[in-house]
Amino acid sequence: MKEIFLGLFVCxxxxxxxxxxxxxxxxxxxxxxxxxxxxxxWGKATPGEHISAELQTQHRTTVADKVGRWKVExxxxxxxxDVYLRVVGKHNEVxxxxxxxxxxxxxxxxxxxxxxxxxSGGQVLNFKNEVNNADYPKIRSFKVKPQFAxxxxxxxxxxxEVCSPQTVxxxxxxxxxxxxxxxxxxxxxxxxxxxxxxxxxxxxxISSGAFSTLPERFRSRYLEAERKGIAxxxxxxxxxxxxxxxxxATDVGIDQRWYESSFNADTWPVMDQPKEWTQTALAxxxxxxxxxxxxxxxxNDIGQPAMLSLGKVDDNDVTWVNGxxxxxxxxxxxxxxxEIPAEVLKVGENVITVRVVxxxxxxxxxxxPDELYLQTxxxxxxxxxxxxxxxxxxVGNIYYEDVVPNLxxxxxxxxxIAPLRDFxxxxxxxxxxxxxxxxxxxxxxxxxxxxxxxxxxxxYDFPFYWVQLANFMAKAEDPNVADSWAELRxxxxxxxxxxxxxxxxxxxVGDANDIHPKNKQEVGARLAFIALNxxxxxxxxxxxxxxxxxxxIDGTRxxxxxxxxxxxxxxxxxxxxIEGFTIAGEDxxxxxxxxxxxxxxxxxxxADGVDxxxxxxxxWSINPDVNLYNSAGLPAxxxxxxxxxxxxx
Numbered sequence: 288m289k290e291i292f293l294g295l296f297v298c299x300x301x302x303x304x305x306x307x308x309x310x311x312x313x314x315x316x317x318x319x320x321x322x323x324x325x326x327x328x329w330g331k332a333t334p335g336e337h338i339s340a341e342l343q344t345q346h347r348t349t350v351a352d353k354v355g356r357w358k359v360e361x362x363x364x365x366x367x368x369d370v371y372l373r374v375v376g377k378h379n380e381v382x383x384x385x386x387x388x389x390x391x392x393x394x395x396x397x398x399x400x401x402x403x404x405x406x407s408g409g410q411v412l413n414f415k416n417e418v419n420n421a422d423y424p425k426i427r428s429f430k431v432k433p434q435f436a437x438x439x440x441x442x443x444x445x446x447x448e449v450c451s452p453q454t455v456x457x458x459x460x461x462x463x464x465x466x467x468x469x470x471x472x473x474x475x476x477x478x479x480x481x482x483x484x485x486x487x488x489x490x491x492x493i494s495s496g497a498f499s500t501l502p503e504r505f506r507s508r509y510l511e512a513e514r515k516g517i518a519x520x521x522x523x524x525x526x527x528x529x530x531x532x533x534x535x536a537t538d539v540g541i542d543q544r545w546y547e548s549s550f551n552a553d554t555w556p557v558m559d560q561p562k563e564w565t566q567t568a569l570a571x572x573x574x575x576x577x578x579x580x581x582x583x584x585x586x587n588d589i590g591q592p593a594m595l596s597l598g599k600v601d602d603n604d605v606t607w608v609n610g611x612x613x614x615x616x617x618x619x620x621x622x623x624x625x626e627i628p629a630e631v632l633k634v635g636e637n638v639i640t641v642r643v644v645x646x647x648x649x650x651x652x653x654x655x656p657d658e659l660y661l662q663t664x665x666x667x668x669x670x671x672x673x674x675x676x677x678x679x680x681x682v683g684n685i686y687y688e689d690v691v692p693n694l695x696x697x698x699x700x701x702x703x704i705a706p707l708r709d710f711x712x713x714x715x716x717x718x719x720x721x722x723x724x725x726x727x728x729x730x731x732x733x734x735x736x737x738x739x740x741x742x743x744x745x746x747y748d749f750p751f752y753w754v755q756l757a758n759f760m761a762k763a764e765d766p767n768v769a770d771s772w773a774e775l776r777x778x779x780x781x782x783x784x785x786x787x788x789x790x791x792x793x794x795x796v797g798d799a800n801d802i803h804p805k806n807k808q809e810v811g812a813r814l815a816f817i818a819l820n821x822x823x824x825x826x827x828x829x830x831x832x833x834x835x836x837x838x839x840i841d842g843t844r845x846x847x848x849x850x851x852x853x854x855x856x857x858x859x860x861x862x863x864x865i866e867g868f869t870i871a872g873e874d875x876x877x878x879x880x881x882x883x884x885x886x887x888x889x890x891x892x893x894a895d896g897v898d899x900x901x902x903x904x905x906x907w908s909i910n911p912d913v914n915l916y917n918s919a920g921l922p923a924x925x926x927x928x929x930x931x932x933x934x935x936x
Contacts, residue, residue, distance in 0.1 A: 600656020
């Protein structure tokens with residue numbers, strides 16, 4: 288009996304140590320595999336272990352190498368459904384079911400790609416209807432868990448989800464609407480791999496090998512991290528972050544109970560709200576700021592629950608009314624609407640206190656004035672105007688999670704792209720650039736570098752389509768003010784020189800007050816038009832915005848000729864005047880211009896006082912006026928006819 292027990296005990300110790308055959312994280316139930324392309328399947332096992340793999344009717348065998356890696360390759364397959372994958376090792380087998388052979392698109396970029404249908408970054412236009420009607424079982428999504436790494440990783444974390452009202456809320460909105468349009472037009476199963484991270488620079492998505500080939504000036508911003516060693520730099524940053532979190536928890540405002548209505552904040556400075564902090568005395572401050580506002584209520588306002596709306600707050604907030612906490616939210620992309628219990632409000636003076644924790648970049652109340660109010664049973668009271676404020680804990684030299692990937696090039700390529708290189712894809716859709724606007728001229732080099740880099744890693748020139756930056760912020764009053772967003776858009780347009788590329792122009796669907804426009808349906812559809820036309824034999828679907836073709840000077844006027852007009856240009860104006868044009872003479876000073884159609888593809892541009900014009904610009908602003916379209920309803924692309932030096936050059 289002792290011998291039997293000892294034998295069982297030894298087996299119990301040994302069994303967990305035996306490596307079982309496993310597959311890379313990209314392989315799960317419900318996945319879509321790329322049709323008409325070799326299908327590679329890989330994973331880990333015990334070194335030297337014999338592996339058998341079966342994909343529908345195809346069989347392959349291999350042996351795990353000396354570190355336990357194994358890989359097999361199946362021949363290309365036609366579109367199909369209800370496919371299974373079975374992998375058998377010495378000690379176990381793994382079976383994945385409900386697979387499809389279709390088209391797989393890698394979807395990457397920053398927050399406008401990361402923004403989900405009903406979640407991160409805010410909800411899309413008509414999100415309730417979109418969620419309720421999302422019954423597309425042939426559309427599948429894999430969301431790569433965001434993580435960064437200093438060296439190339441072998442695996443990603445995530446799972447494939449079948450599109451349904453229960454799952455679509457967490458799909459990338461742009462990717463989903465892109466996939467939906469393609470599926471509606473073709474009926475082909477579509478897989479979308481969402482590998483994106485908000486607030487990221489393009490450099491972090493480029494491999495170290497490709498980035499190292501660029502001129503030395505591109506590496507200058509990373510010298511401090513290189514000097515300290517990026518791994519040690521990140522460890523120290525994490526220690527600093529934890530120290531800041533502890534300071535926030537013991538903030539002097541908490542200790543002295545600044546949230547109590549009895550606390551006297553009359554000596555605090557004041558600022559008008561809502562206003563993002565980069566436009567205030569807090570422009571250079573990241574950290575904790577307490578904000579207080581007082582208003583008087585009558586007896587008609589009390590006795591029933593009320594609702595407090597703060598709009599969006601960047602980044603996190605805790606909110607009190609008369610010393611009672613009524614809400615708490617983390618994340619800059621969410622509207623704050625807090626219910627106030629009936630017993631909290633009182634006749635006379637009521638104090639609203641908001642503790643804002645701004646972790647990075649701009650902060651504070653970032654919504655619209657009409658979103659800042661208190662709604663009682665008797666009426667709505669605007670809270671826009673003067674608020675007292677006091678800062679306490681400063682973030683200091685800390686980089687938060689959404690900034691860390693930007694500390695060094697390649698950090699997200701290593702963890703969120705490199706592990707996918709053997710997984711067949713149809714192509715890539717990309718939405719990024721806001722973070723690089725301040726270095727827009729460099730984007731002329733960086734963007735083609737990324738595209739060529741990824742294509743080299745996959746081993747073929749797959750289609751690569753992107754979204755040009757949307758319109759955002761206030762309209763320009765002076766056309767001579769430098770505009771880095773216009774310069775970034777030009778860099779994106781110049782990248783069309785690469786083969787198998789396409790660009791969706793969306794300068795007509797943005798939001799002046801929100802860097803994350805909600806109309807992601809139109810964005811996804813315009814990307815899909817490009818893919819349908821180029822990759823799915825749908826030449827009947829127009830996919831390109833009107834583009835500048837040529838110009839000529841005609842006395843005091845300049846004639847602009849456009850390409851990609853469809854059956855002709857048209858102007859969304861009952862008066863026929865085209866918006867968004869500026870014109871300049873030899874002094875290089877631009878003025879707002881008048882413009883009209885003179886032919887189906889030609890526009891005449893002129894301005895009083897510019898007798899000898901030499902250059903025209905169109906849509907050259909962070910938020911341009913747009914009312915010139917082609918017959919397919921696509922807006923004209925921004926352009927300039929001059930080659931004068933840019934502000935970011």
